[in-house]
Amino acid sequence: MRIVVLMKPVPDTTGQERLLPDGRVDRAASAAVVNANDEYAIEAALKLTEAAGGEVTLLAMAPANAPETMRKALAMGATRGVLVTDPALEGSCTLSTTRVLAAALRGLEYDLILAGADTSDGGGGIVAAGIATLLGLPYLSYAAKVEPADGRVRVHRISPTGYDILDAPLPALVVATQALGEPRYPSLKGIMAARSREIATRSLSDLGLDGSQVGGAVATTRLTGSRAPAAREATVVVREAPAEAARWVVDFLAARRII
Amino acid sequence: MDFALTSEQELLRSTVRTFAEREIAPRIGAYIETDAFPEPIVRGLADLGVFGLPFRAADGGSDGGMVAFAIALEEIACVDVSVAAIVFAHSSPATILAAYGSDEQRRRWLVPLAEGSLIGAIGLTEPSGGSDAAAVRTTARAEPADDGGSWVLNGGKTFITNTGTPLPGIAVIVARVPSGGLAAFVVPDGTPGYRVGRPLHKIGWRAATTCEVFLDDCRVPAGHLVGREGDGLRQALTAITFGRVCVGAIATGLARGAWEQAVAYGRARRTFGRPVTDRQSIAFGLAELATRIDAGRLLTWRAAALADRGAPFRAEASMAKLFATRTAVDAAETAIQVHGAYGVSREYPVAKMLGDAKVLQIIEGTSEIQLLLLARLLGISDGDE
Numbered sequence: 251m252r253i254v255v256l257m258k259p260v261p262d263t264t265g266q267e268r269l270l271p272d273g274r275v276d277r278a279a280s281a282a283v284v285n286a287n288d289e290y291a292i293e294a295a296l297k298l299t300e301a302a303g304g305e306v307t308l309l310a311m312a313p314a315n316a317p318e319t320m321r322k323a324l325a326m327g328a329t330r331g332v333l334v335t336d337p338a339l340e341g342s343c344t345l346s347t348t349r350v351l352a353a354a355l356r357g358l359e360y361d362l363i364l365a366g367a368d369t370s371d372g373g374g375g376i377v378a379a380g381i382a383t384l385l386g387l388p389y390l391s392y393a394a395k396v397e398p399a400d401g402r403v404r405v406h407r408i409s410p411t412g413y414d415i416l417d418a419p420l421p422a423l424v425v426a427t428q429a430l431g432e433p434r435y436p437s438l439k440g441i442m443a444a445r446s447r448e449i450a451t452r453s454l455s456d457l458g459l460d461g462s463q464v465g466g467a468v469a470t471t472r473l474t475g476s477r478a479p480a481a482r483e484a485t486v487v488v489r490e491a492p493a494e495a496a497r498w499v500v501d502f503l504a505a506r507r508i509i
Numbered sequence: 510m511d512f513a514l515t516s517e518q519e520l521l522r523s524t525v526r527t528f529a530e531r532e533i534a535p536r537i538g539a540y541i542e543t544d545a546f547p548e549p550i551v552r553g554l555a556d557l558g559v560f561g562l563p564f565r566a567a568d569g570g571s572d573g574g575m576v577a578f579a580i581a582l583e584e585i586a587c588v589d590v591s592v593a594a595i596v597f598a599h600s601s602p603a604t605i606l607a608a609y610g611s612d613e614q615r616r617r618w619l620v621p622l623a624e625g626s627l628i629g630a631i632g633l634t635e636p637s638g639g640s641d642a643a644a645v646r647t648t649a650r651a652e653p654a655d656d657g658g659s660w661v662l663n664g665g666k667t668f669i670t671n672t673g674t675p676l677p678g679i680a681v682i683v684a685r686v687p688s689g690g691l692a693a694f695v696v697p698d699g700t701p702g703y704r705v706g707r708p709l710h711k712i713g714w715r716a717a718t719t720c721e722v723f724l725d726d727c728r729v730p731a732g733h734l735v736g737r738e739g740d741g742l743r744q745a746l747t748a749i750t751f752g753r754v755c756v757g758a759i760a761t762g763l764a765r766g767a768w769e770q771a772v773a774y775g776r777a778r779r780t781f782g783r784p785v786t787d788r789q790s791i792a793f794g795l796a797e798l799a800t801r802i803d804a805g806r807l808l809t810w811r812a813a814a815l816a817d818r819g820a821p822f823r824a825e826a827s828m829a830k831l832f833a834t835r836t837a838v839d840a841a842e843t844a845i846q847v848h849g850a851y852g853v854s855r856e857y858p859v860a861k862m863l864g865d866a867k868v869l870q871i872i873e874g875t876s877e878i879q880l881l882l883l884a885r886l887l888g889i890s891d892g893d894e
Binding site: 318321322325435436437438439440441442443444445 | 527581
């Protein structure tokens, strides 16, 4: 089974995020990490290939320093990385990103594409659906279980009342959720060996695209403003014994009509 | 001169830190309270690959070297020193096998040690002598036979960390051979005549299991002798010198953990209307400590980097150990003081740190031994005897 996982380097939310004057996140100001939802997709891909054989390719569209982030995912056990990077991609909107990743996928061989539900920076959550549309692939979202077999894939999709059981022919695109299981730690052996794993870079021209089709200049969405969230109010710490503490919490919530 | 870590070392550091915060911090308290070996945590560390970090890939390790190992030990010790102590104690016999073991010995014992499926201990210290490594009284005599023969060990060791754990283990036992020199022998659990006594109860390293071991006509095949007869002292000193770098890293981690707890608590704790960290007596003390923690880390990393390059690092290892462990004791004491009465409450993680820090000033050569060694190595004196 050949699996491509879409992964995005995002600013580390445990650090100090900073906004640029134009409202975008200053990516140089904080360390990049693998988008947390993508880690569930990577974990699911690794489990599937460990069980049935195959290989996992990571695909990202990101600035040129992204290999450092990609190496963490490689250290978890992925086979190789493909990084689409080009100065002309700066300021790309969701539609540009979708087109670029779809073009990159046309150059890769795969049976299954896995993606995280959304990213912790942009948070649009529609790139994966757009890619499936452009490539004409079945799109199976919010997967709590992924079972490929005999050229088809069966997915338990989380629904408001339980699960929808979806079935589609491969190749297909599946959106992973955390119900697929906690991502593993990258092994220290894997970290030390990750340098030897291949990360291929692709420019726009490699993909047969040019700067007039994608990037900030042709963005279909515009950022009109952004602001840091309001500082959290002072935290109340309840130090009573459990029974008393529970009573206190119930009273606190009831007074605010939350329960 | 470049003080920056490589991207692998940065990723290693963040991975071990995350593991320590998620897997060790919430669970270790119960083991410490009962002086119990944290088996699930140790198995997790094995899966993560911590035990093999400094060793060659061909020996089941990951070619990380001592700098990487120091980084990992600091991150673990920042959360809990007992766990770091288990990893460190395990590395001593592995270091001896890596440096002096035959191909067969490395395949048989070092690979599982590096993978963490076997737990390792070093049996050097005896009841009658700790820092004086040459004063070993345990004996080994050869019994030749057609099948290669065997060695028979008699004596006892004490303060042997990583014996008496629920995991399968080996101890590398240092004993005196008839020629008068020392030799190191691999003694696996279950060897007839090898008995592990009761766990010792300590004020620090409480979740690391430390026992006495007894050797009564303990017989091991000739192939269990590591290297040559008479090389035992040199082998033990190699492990101890590497061990001093490990202790420097653990002490740095402990001090950093204490410092972080002190700053977090001190900023939130208000007295007379202001955070206690606004008081100059506390703020300056913590600023001074931060400086010493960084200095200890740099000394440790220098020694580790020299070791990785194959350069001499004995004096540098002693300096790192001496300085970082003193910092650790002071940091633990400061952290407790900043916490006031909560600092001596066992509910707070700083309470355990003072005992953990004191152990670091004693093992792998006391602070006094480091000074003695440095006086000799730096050409100050020929010793005080």
